[in-house]
Amino acid sequence: MRILHLEDDSSCATLVRAIVANGDSPVEVDRAKDRQSFVAALQGVQYDAILSDYHLPDIDAREALKIVRQMAPDTPFIVVTGSVGEEMALELLWEGAREIVLKNRLDRLGTAVARLRTEVEAKREHRRIEEALRKSEIYFRALIDNSLDIISVLDLDGLVRFQSQSIDRILGYGTTELVGRSAFELVHPDDRARVTSVFGRLVQAPGTVEIADFRVLHKNGSYITLESQGIRLDDPGVGGVLVNSRDVSEHKRTEGALRDSESRFRAIYEGSNDAVMLLTEKGFFDCNRRTLEMFGVGRKSDFEGMHPADVSPRLQPDGRDSRSAAQERIETAFSRGHHRFEWMHRRQNGEDFPAEVLLSAHELAGERVLQATVRDITDRKKTEEELRRAHAETEQILSSISSILIGVDRDDRVSLWNATSVSTFGLQPDRVIGRPLGECPVRWDWTAILACISSCRRDGRPSRHDEIRYTRSDGKEGFLAITVNPINSPEGVYLGFLLLGADITERRILESQLVQALKLESIGLLAAGIAHEINTPTQYVGDNTRFLRDAFSDLLKVQASFGQLLEGCRAGSVTPGQIADVDAALERADIGYLTEEIPKAIQQSLEGLERVTRIVRAMKDFAHPGTGEKTPVDINKAIDSTATVARNEWKYVADLVTDFAPALPPVPCLPGELNQVFLNVIINAAHAIAAARGDESAPKGLITIQTMRDGDWVEIRVSDTGTGIPEAIRSRVFDPFFTTKGIGKGTGQGLSVSHDVVVKKHGGTIAFETEVGKGTTFIIRLPLEVEDHET
Numbered sequence: 001m002r003i004l005h006l007e008d009d010s011s012c013a014t015l016v017r018a019i020v021a022n023g024d025s026p027v028e029v030d031r032a033k034d035r036q037s038f039v040a041a042l043q044g045v046q047y048d049a050i051l052s053d054y055h056l057p058d059i060d061a062r063e064a065l066k067i068v069r070q071m072a073p074d075t076p077f078i079v080v081t082g083s084v085g086e087e088m089a090l091e092l093l094w095e096g097a098r099e100i101v102l103k104n105r106l107d108r109l110g111t112a113v114a115r116l117r118t119e120v121e122a123k124r125e126h127r128r129i130e131e132a133l134r135k136s137e138i139y140f141r142a143l144i145d146n147s148l149d150i151i152s153v154l155d156l157d158g159l160v161r162f163q164s165q166s167i168d169r170i171l172g173y174g175t176t177e178l179v180g181r182s183a184f185e186l187v188h189p190d191d192r193a194r195v196t197s198v199f200g201r202l203v204q205a206p207g208t209v210e211i212a213d214f215r216v217l218h219k220n221g222s223y224i225t226l227e228s229q230g231i232r233l234d235d236p237g238v239g240g241v242l243v244n245s246r247d248v249s250e251h252k253r254t255e256g257a258l259r260d261s262e263s264r265f266r267a268i269y270e271g272s273n274d275a276v277m278l279l280t281e282k283g284f285f286d287c288n289r290r291t292l293e294m295f296g297v298g299r300k301s302d303f304e305g306m307h308p309a310d311v312s313p314r315l316q317p318d319g320r321d322s323r324s325a326a327q328e329r330i331e332t333a334f335s336r337g338h339h340r341f342e343w344m345h346r347r348q349n350g351e352d353f354p355a356e357v358l359l360s361a362h363e364l365a366g367e368r369v370l371q372a373t374v375r376d377i378t379d380r381k382k383t384e385e386e387l388r389r390a391h392a393e394t395e396q397i398l399s400s401i402s403s404i405l406i407g408v409d410r411d412d413r414v415s416l417w418n419a420t421s422v423s424t425f426g427l428q429p430d431r432v433i434g435r436p437l438g439e440c441p442v443r444w445d446w447t448a449i450l451a452c453i454s455s456c457r458r459d460g461r462p463s464r465h466d467e468i469r470y471t472r473s474d475g476k477e478g479f480l481a482i483t484v485n486p487i488n489s490p491e492g493v494y495l496g497f498l499l500l501g502a503d504i505t506e507r508r509i510l511e512s513q514l515v516q517a518l519k520l521e522s523i524g525l526l527a528a529g530i531a532h533e534i535n536t537p538t539q540y541v542g543d544n545t546r547f548l549r550d551a552f553s554d555l556l557k558v559q560a561s562f563g564q565l566l567e568g569c570r571a572g573s574v575t576p577g578q579i580a581d582v583d584a585a586l587e588r589a590d591i592g593y594l595t596e597e598i599p600k601a602i603q604q605s606l607e608g609l610e611r612v613t614r615i616v617r618a619m620k621d622f623a624h625p626g627t628g629e630k631t632p633v634d635i636n637k638a639i640d641s642t643a644t645v646a647r648n649e650w651k652y653v654a655d656l657v658t659d660f661a662p663a664l665p666p667v668p669c670l671p672g673e674l675n676q677v678f679l680n681v682i683i684n685a686a687h688a689i690a691a692a693r694g695d696e697s698a699p700k701g702l703i704t705i706q707t708m709r710d711g712d713w714v715e716i717r718v719s720d721t722g723t724g725i726p727e728a729i730r731s732r733v734f735d736p737f738f739t740t741k742g743i744g745k746g747t748g749q750g751l752s753v754s755h756d757v758v759v760k761k762h763g764g765t766i767a768f769e770t771e772v773g774k775g776t777t778f779i780i781r782l783p784l785e786v787e788d789h790e791t
Contacts, residue, residue, distance in 0.1 A: 001117050002028045002045065006038050006052040006064055007080070012103065016051065016080060019106055020113050027113065035059040042071045048120045049098075049113070054081030065095055076116055080109065093278070094288065099360060099371065108362075111337035115360055118340055122356070126380065133387045135495065139407060139416070140390070142487050142498050150226070150245040153233075156203050158183050158196075161240060170226075170247045172219030183243075188215035188223055199230070202241050206234040213248065225249040275374040277303070279330075280367060294376055296348035333359035333370055345374070353378050404480070404501035407487075410494060412436050424503060426473030444470035444480065456484040456497055466760065467508070468501075478505035545605065551598055554589035561585040630762075630786055632666030633674070635714060639705055642678040650686035653693060654701040654720070661708045668786045669762055677754040677766075681718045681778045684751070688722025688776060709784075713764075716780040724772035733768065758782070 003020060007013040017029045030045070032038035035058045041047075050068050054061045061079045068077050076098040084092075089100050098116075101109045144151055144164055150171070151164040160178045167173050171186075178186075187195050191214035198210045209231045215223040228245040275291035277284060284303040297303065326343075333339035339359045346352050358373040404424055407416025414437055417429045425442050432440045438450075445468050456463040468480040482501040489495055561582040568574040636658075643656055650656055682703065689701030701721040708715050725733065734755040758766040763783050770776040 001026070001048045001113075001120055002030070003049045003051060003113070004030050004032060004038075004041050004045070004047045005080075006032045006050070006056065006059070008033050008053065008056050012053070012080075015106065016109065019109050020051075022110060027117075035063075038064060039067060039071075042067065047072065047075055049076045049078065049116045051078050051080050051109075054079055054084055061092060061097075062095065065092065065097060069096060076119070078109075078112055078116075080106070090286070093276075093371075094286075099362065105363070108337065112360070115338040115340070115358060119358065129380075129384060129387060133383065133390065134489075135415075136387070136390050138487055138489060138495060139498070142485060146483075146485055146498070146500065148246070150243075152183070152243040152245065153240050154183050154199075154243060155240045158199060170245075171216060171224060186217040188217070191215055199241065202230050202232045206232040208232065216245075275376075277372040277374065279370040279372060291374070294347075294374065295345070329357075329359060330370060334361045334368060337361050342377070343374075354381055404482075404499070404503075406437075406499040406501075407496065408437050408499065409496040412438065412496075414440060415496070416498075424473065424501075425470075442470070444468055449482070452482060452484050453497065453499075456486050457494070460486055460488075462486070466504070472503075472505075478503055479508050480504065548598065548602070551589075551594050555594070558582075558585045558589050558591070630668045630670055633669050633671045634664075635667050635716065635782075636660040636664055636707055638671060638675055639678050639707070639716070642675050643682060643705070646679055646682050646686070649683050650689075650703060652696075653686055653690045654703045656682075656703045656705070659704065659706040664707055664709060664714060665784060667714050667782050667784060669782060670757070673757045673761065674782075677757050677780065678716075678718075680751060680754050681780075684778075685718055685720035685722065685776075688720050688724075690722075692721065692723045692775075710781070712784050714782050714784060716782075717777055718780075719775060719777040721775040724774055724776055725768070725770040726772060730768075730770070734766075 005013055005016055007016065013031050017031075020029055021027050030041055030047075032041050034056065038059065050064070050072075052061045052064045061081065065077050068075055077096060078098050079092055079100045080103060081100070082103045084100060084102075092100060099112050101112060147164060147166060149164075150166045151162075152160060152167075153162040155161055160181055160183050163173075163175050163178060165175055167175055167178070184192055184196060184199075195212060195214050198212050202208065202210050209229060211227070211229045213225060213227050216226050218224050225248055226245040227248040228243050230241050230243045232241050275288065275294045277287040277291055284306045287300055287303055291303075292298065292300070322344075329339055329341060338361065341357055343355050343357045344352055345355050354377050356375045356377050360371045360373070362369045362371060401418055402420055404421050405416060405418040406414060406421055409415045413434055414432045415434075417427075417432050422428060427441065432442075438446075448465055448468050452463045452465045452468075462483055462485045464481075464483045466481045468482050470478055470480055472478045480501045481504045482499060485498045485500065487495045487498055561578075561584075565574065565578050565582050568578050639660075640658065643650075643658070647656075682705075685703045689703070692701065693699075704717075704719045706717040706719075708717075734751050755766055758764045758780055765781045766778065768776055768778045
């Protein structure tokens with residue numbers, strides 16, 4: 001507690017400081033000696049109370065009180081003076097002074113400060129409750145905005161009053177586009193009567209819950225099937241029907257939807273000035289204007305001579321008689337110097353209201369006077385009840401959410417840790433709540449998590465990472481999909497963030513297995529063609545090898561004849577027969593033919609072996625499962641290897657031309673999965689050209705593969721002269737299991753998996769340009785820089 005004391009007498013100031021500081025709780029007292037230092041102190045510090053001498057050389061207590069009412073109007077003001085007349089004392093009290101303490105009775109000052117300390121603590125507790133309620137509303141608002149379901153509020157006539165942001169994602173409408181319109185307009189005509197009947201039952205039976213499935217018109221003209229749960233809101237502050245709708249035409253989930261039972265409830269605590277009454281042992285004799293307003297009384301004279309119990313119901317909530325209970329509290333205040341309690345009062349119109357009362361005993365002009373400070377706490381009681389209800393409901397909702405939900409405040413301390421977080425990380429709330437997030441023993445990839453949080457704070461928008469490595473509670477490795485959502489107050493002040501996540505380990509394993517299965521399937525389908533590609537060069541290598549064997553045999557015979565001739569030359573007796581034998585051997589061997597053909601056979605054999613080596617190397621590069629981590633890859637080489645593996649699929653229907661950028665930098669990627677994407681696109685191009693040719697007599701088509709750099713991206717274009725893609729099916733090209741090929745020729749997974757690999761695993765894009773009858777170009781764009789997270 002901090003107090004400012006306006007006093008020019010040093011000895012008096014020292015004595016007051018000693019009296020005020022003599023208590024259970026620490027009290028800091030600052031001193032101002034004159035008007036200038038008094039104003040400067042008020043400008044720099046927010047004090048809990050002001051003590052002022054009645055008269056100083058350049059300022060008196062009345063002027064000081066006026067300054068306080070201008071600069072710190074809610075700060076209690078106590079006059080500490082040597083003497084004061086009754087008229088001046090009443091005037092000071094009327095103008096807002098809390099108490100008047102005589103310097104010869106400074107023992108009462110400690111009592112006054114104790115009362116102030118109690119009041120300050122009550123104010124701080126009140127502010128804490130208000131802040132807790134405000135945070136609860138913000139957290140609840142964040143849950144609504146991030147809900148996957150449509151949350152709507154309809155009035156009792158079925159008109160839309162509110163819709164959450166999911167209306168755009170599920171039905172294509174803006175959040176305010178349908179406000180004021182009848183919700184039944186969008187219901188399918190065949191379902192409208194049933195939905196209207198269900199709504200009627202809800203309106204007639206507050207508190208009941210109805211669940212129904214029905215079709216709703218999407219903004220694009222199609223119908224979406226929703227499962228909706230409705231409940232009639234019986235709260236007069238909200239009213240209407242709360243509807244929670246989810247798209248069950250695609251998801252078919254059974255999770256319970258978040259209910260927006262009090263989505264926009266607000267805790268409004270209207271502070272008011274206190275009612276101050278002065279009482280003697282005979283009854284009331286004076287009061288301020290707020291007292292008249294609070295009790296609905298027109299004139300002060302209406303209070304004269306009244307007992308405190310006369311403005312209270314006959315019985316208090318505890319069953320005690322108001323008159324005897326009030327008298328007991330008055331005696332307690334006179335004996336202790338002060339007394340604080342809660343009391344039920346009654347206004348002039350007969351309305352009862354709860355109040356917090358502080359009775360402070362004084363002696364004024366030789367008469368015992370009791371100052372009663374009365375504060376209407378009706379709003380506070382309602383706020384406390386709403387807060388308890390909101391906390392209970394919020395706890396119930398959070399405990400039912402199946403996703404990881406972690407709340408972190410502006411100081412980076414964990415404020416929310418739901419049941420799913422407990423089961424996922426094996427940490428109970430008492431081990432993390434209130435601790436800095438970075439000190440919590442969560443075994444996950446902290447580098448990726450902190451980067452995601454940093455991005456959320458920097459950009460002020462949700463930040464997402466789809467593959468966070470972590471250690472499960474059973475010790476096994478797993479993966480999480482995490483979204484970090486900023487939490488701001490309505491004024492835009494940063495309050496922390498909400499981390500939502502889900503374990504995607506099983507899904508990631510299945511995706512990896514699917515990609516590898518498709519790759520093995522592709523290898524199996526290409527096996528015959530690859531065998532044929534290897535068999536052709538192997539065949540002419542074998543033929544050339546047999547030719548070289550026969551030629552070598554003939555050359556050995558020529559060598560033998562020359563050997564005999566050489567021996568005759570050495571002996572000096574070369575016979576005509578030996579020369580004839582050499583001529584015959586040369587003629588049989590056909591040396592001129594061998595001299596011309598042997599180099600060709602050797603060159604052809606080397607080329608055949610190189611061709612086989614290239615095919616085997618390409619097959620090895622394509623089929624390798626990879627490490628699961630992104631590595632720099634020569635995209636030109638990867639495409640060339642894939643085209644080689646798929647050669648038998650396209651060489652009979654098309655020529656393949658490459659136009660590779662020569663200085664293309666390595667691209668960080670998953671090589672095995674990206675090779676599968678290139679294979680899918682090349683084979684699709686070959687099949688499209690084959691369909692366009694119709695029969696083998698038609699001219700071959702053309703497949704063109706280009707690579708280029710575009711800023712921080714690498715772009716791959718695969719063009720064909722095939723049939724093109726009809727407009728009716730263009731929107732479904734990347735859908736799982738969609739195919740236009742016959743049975744046994746396609747599973748409909750190729751382009752779907754390609755889209756997933758390029759977009760989700762590499763942060764790239766895949767699109768196409770097409771014209772029916774002329775062909776299609778698939779455009780794949782890959783980033784040159786690896787991002788730790790996606791936003």
